[in-house]
Structures are given as structure tokens and as C-alpha cells.
Amino acid sequence: xxxxxxxxxxxxxxxxxxxxxxxxxxxxxxxxxxxxxxxxxxxxxxxxxxxxxxxxxxxxxxxxxxxxxxxxxxxxxxxxxxxxxxxxxxxxxxxxxxxxxxxxxxxxxxxxxxxxxxxxxxxxxxxxxxxxxxxxxxxxxxxxxxxxxxxxxxxxxxxxxxxxxxxxxxxxxxxxxxxxxxxxxxxxxxxxxxxxxxxxxxxxxxxxxxxxxxxxxxxxxxxxxxxxxxxxxxxxxxxxxxxxxxxxxxxxxxxxxxxxxx
Amino acid sequence: xxxxxxxxxxxxxxxxxxxxxxxxxxxxxxxxxxxxxxxxxxxxxxxxxxxxxxxxxxxxxxxxxxxxxxxxxxxxxxxxxxxxxxxxxxxxxxxxxxxxxxxxxxxxxxxxxxxxxxxxxxxxxxxxxxxxxxxxxxxxxxxxxxxxxxxxxxxxxxxxx
Numbered sequence: 001x002x003x004x005x006x007x008x009x010x011x012x013x014x015x016x017x018x019x020x021x022x023x024x025x026x027x028x029x030x031x032x033x034x035x036x037x038x039x040x041x042x043x044x045x046x047x048x049x050x051x052x053x054x055x056x057x058x059x060x061x062x063x064x065x066x067x068x069x070x071x072x073x074x075x076x077x078x079x080x081x082x083x084x085x086x087x088x089x090x091x092x093x094x095x096x097x098x099x100x101x102x103x104x105x106x107x108x109x110x111x112x113x114x115x116x117x118x119x120x121x122x123x124x125x126x127x128x129x130x131x132x133x134x135x136x137x138x139x140x141x142x143x144x145x146x147x148x149x150x151x152x153x154x155x156x157x158x159x160x161x162x163x164x165x166x167x168x169x170x171x172x173x174x175x176x177x178x179x180x181x182x183x184x185x186x187x188x189x190x191x192x193x194x195x196x197x198x199x200x201x202x203x204x205x206x207x208x209x210x211x212x213x214x215x216x217x218x219x220x221x222x223x224x225x226x227x228x229x230x231x232x233x234x235x236x237x238x239x240x241x242x243x244x245x246x247x248x249x250x251x252x253x254x255x256x257x258x259x260x261x262x
Numbered sequence: 263x264x265x266x267x268x269x270x271x272x273x274x275x276x277x278x279x280x281x282x283x284x285x286x287x288x289x290x291x292x293x294x295x296x297x298x299x300x301x302x303x304x305x306x307x308x309x310x311x312x313x314x315x316x317x318x319x320x321x322x323x324x325x326x327x328x329x330x331x332x333x334x335x336x337x338x339x340x341x342x343x344x345x346x347x348x349x350x351x352x353x354x355x356x357x358x359x360x361x362x363x364x365x366x367x368x369x370x371x372x373x374x375x376x377x378x379x380x381x382x383x384x385x386x387x388x389x390x391x392x393x394x395x396x397x398x399x400x401x402x403x404x405x406x407x408x409x410x411x412x413x414x415x416x417x418x419x420x421x422x423x
Contacts, residue, residue, distance in 0.1 A: 001418045003381040006362050011281030011382075014290075021301050022272040029305035119396060121372075126400050143399040151370060151407075182406055191402070206403060214387070214398035261397060 094118025095258050096247035098127030101144045101207075103253040104237040109229060110134040116255035123148055125247060126261070131228045138224030140210040146243050149201035157197060174199035177239070179231045182208070189220035192227045194234035203245060205238045268308055272301055275318055279325055285378045286329050288367040300325040322383070326393060330371060365415040373408035376401060
């Protein structure tokens with residue numbers, strides 16, 4: 001079964017009625033422009049009147065973006081701890097996740113860290129960094145997803161044919177662990193994956209380590225022969241007691257120059 | 263604005279955008295609403311869209327953002343949507359069409375979006391990642407997981423890269 005072809009069959013007989021769509025878009029769009037221009041005028045009057053208002057530009061209101069991103073851009077070789085953040089600069093979920101990732105890696109391997117990035121989409125967190133182990137053989141990306149276990153509903157949590165060197169086991173406390181090599185990687189790329197599912201299926205933590213860096217257009221920048229973390233080290237990362245939804249505040253490793261992914 | 267330029271853009275792009283919307287929403291009527299909302303936003307931003315390097319990609323990005331933001335406001339307990347075939351839209355293999363949409367409907371919104379962008383829009387991992395605002399690693403992880411779930415319904419799904 002070819003997925004693209006099956007999708008093409010699904011949408012083959014649709015009739016979008018472009019004339020109707022365009023006409024309605026124009027009509028609705030004109031009404032919105034008249035409304036936002038009115039809001040802009042009212043906001044300007046409020047400013048003149050000394051009242052607080054949101055920022056206005058181009059006839060449209062715009063919410064003020066809250067601060068929250070660190071500006072420290074130095075790369076450190078040794079871990080440091082942040083001072084307690086003020087409420088105005090509270091770290092985002094993605095920031096907390098990548099800091100926890102660095103701390104978890106430091107428990108299992110020595111090396112240097114850089115390129116801290118993360119994402120918080122509400123009920124899912126993501127963090128990634130560049131890790132160069134002290135073996136001097138080259139750097140690669142390590143990433144972690146922290147998600148509700150419901151994302152795996154319907155998944156048997158077993159090995160499938162596209163998972164190479166796959167193993168699944170149950171830990172004494174009832175948690176499930178799955179490790180494998182992901183073959184869906186561009187030429188030369190290697191990706192080890194460790195996945196943990198809590199016993200009550202409330203939390204899924206999946207970490208991946210690469211032997212280089214993903215590039216656009218399905219290319220891969222190979223930097224070393226094997227991923228920067230072994231499977232056992234990835235298992236140790238995902239099974240540490242640092243992962244939760246939401247991620248907690250508290251002393252964790254530093255992530256200087258952290259960038260929030262859009 | 264030239265009165266027919268926007269209309270020409272809609273005529274040239276609406277078939278594909280509606281297909282994307284149907285695959286995302288799993289429901290023809292929801293997809294039509296999504297497409298209508300998208301083109302209304304395109305119209306109000308027409309100067310910017312028209313001047314973009316890739317106006318089609320710009321419109322698709324608007325559709326995606328609208329879809330994802332709408333889904334977040336819905337209940338977290340997503341359930342597959344039953345497809346009501348349009349009288350004018352019944353094609354040669356309605357069983358396959360309904361099964362695939364149902365299977366896609368069991369995925370999370372982001373996983374659905376990843377598969378639609380990669381295998382319907384034929385975007386690369388990098389293009390898909392940028393369209394959804396996620397990293398390439400996260401995109402690959404989602405792709406692998408979503409395909410694995412589809413394979414529980416379609417075991418003969420081709421080995422996709």
C-alpha cells in the first residue's frame with residue numbers, strides 16, 4: 001500500500017468551488033478590515049486619554065510578548081547551576097526540558113554541551129542539544145520528547161520490522177522500555193532511540209542520540225561512527241527521575257544561549 | 263488590489279488545499295470551513311502573501327496554523343470522525359477512503375499533520391519541520407510513530423523513508 005496514492009484516492013473527487021470561496025473570503029475580509037481599523041482608532045484614543053492599552057500597529061491590535069528567554073550566549077565546558085529565576089524570567093517548558101536533558105546526560109557521560117533548543121506545545125515538551133563526548137570522536141544531537149502516555153494509545157509497544165536491534169522489556173516497577181535503531185535516517189545517519197512508558201501510561205519519555213546532525217532536504221552531516229550516547233546511556237537518561245509533565249522548576253544544569261523553537 | 267488576482271490564486275490552489283484540509287480534519291465539512299477561514303486570512307494578508315517567495319507555501323502555513331490552533335481549543339480526547347460521503351464526492355473505492363481517514367483520525371493532530379505534509383504534500387523532513395515549527399528530530403520521531411500506528415490498520419503499508 002502506497003500512502004501517497006491512498007491519500008490521492010481519498011481527495012480525488014473533491015470540488016472546492018473556488019468562486020464561492022474567493023467571494024466569501026473577500027466579503028469577510030473586508031468586514032474584518034473595517035472592524036480592526038475601528039479598534040485601532042479606539043486604542044489610539046485610549047492612549048491619548050492616558051489609559052493602558054495593548055500595542056497597536058497597522059490597524060491591528062497585538063499582544064505584548066512576555067519576556068522569558070535567557071540572553072547568556074557563552075558555551076561552558078563544566079556544568080553550572082542557575083540562580084533561582086525571578087517570576088518575570090521563568091523558564092519555559094522547553095527550557096526546563098533541555099536543562100534536565102543536560103543534567104541527565106552528565107550523569108552518564110562526560111563531554112561538552114552547546115546549541116540548547118526546546119519547545120513547549122502545551123501538553124508536550126521537547127529539548128535538544130549538541131553533545132560532544134570526551135572521547136574526542138565528534139559531536140551529535142541528543143533530543144528528548146516528554147509526552148502524555150496517551151500518545152501511544154493503540155500502540156502495542158512492541159518491536160516492529162522497521163526497528164533494528166529492537167528490544168522491549170518491563171522494569172520491576174512495571175514501566176516499559178523499548179530501545180531500537182531508527183532506520184528512517186538519511187544516508188550515513190545513525191539514530192539510537194530509548195523509550196520509556198510509565199506503568200499507568202501517563203508519561204512517555206523518548207530520547208534519541210545521533211552520530212551527527214540532521215540537515216534540510218533529507219541530508220545528514222555525519223560527524224562520528226556511532227551515536228554520541230549508547231543505548232544503555234539513553235536508557236539511563238530516560239529512566240532518571242527528572243521527567244514529568246509539566247517539568248518542575250528547581251536546580252538543574254545550565255543551558256546558556258537557549259533558543260525557543262517556534 | 264487587482265480584482266481577479268486573488269480569485270486566480272484561489273482557483274489555482276484550492277483543490278490541493280482542500281485535499282490537505284480533508285486529510286487533516288477527517289471530515290469534509292470541517293475541511294471546507296478550514297479552507298474558507300484560510301482564504302479569508304490570505305485575503306486580509308494578500309499583500310504579504312502575494313509578495314512571498316512561495317505564496318502557496320504561505321497559504322498552506324496559514325491553513326496549518328489555523329488547523330492546529332483550532333484543535334488545541336477542542337477537547338483533548340480526540341475521537342475519529344465518521345466521514346459522510348458527499349453525494350458528488352463518491353469515488354471508486356469508498357471503503358479505502360473511509361478506512362484511511364478513520365486511521366488518520368486516530369492520530370494526534372501533530373502526527374496527522376506530519377504524515378499529510380510528508381506523504382500528501384511530499385515535503386521533506388526539513389520542510390515539514392519548518393512548516394510545523396518543530397525540529398527535524400521531533401519530525402522524524404513523529405513520522406516513525408505515526409506510521410507504526412497506521413501499520414496496525416494497514417500491515418502492507420510500504421516501507422517509507
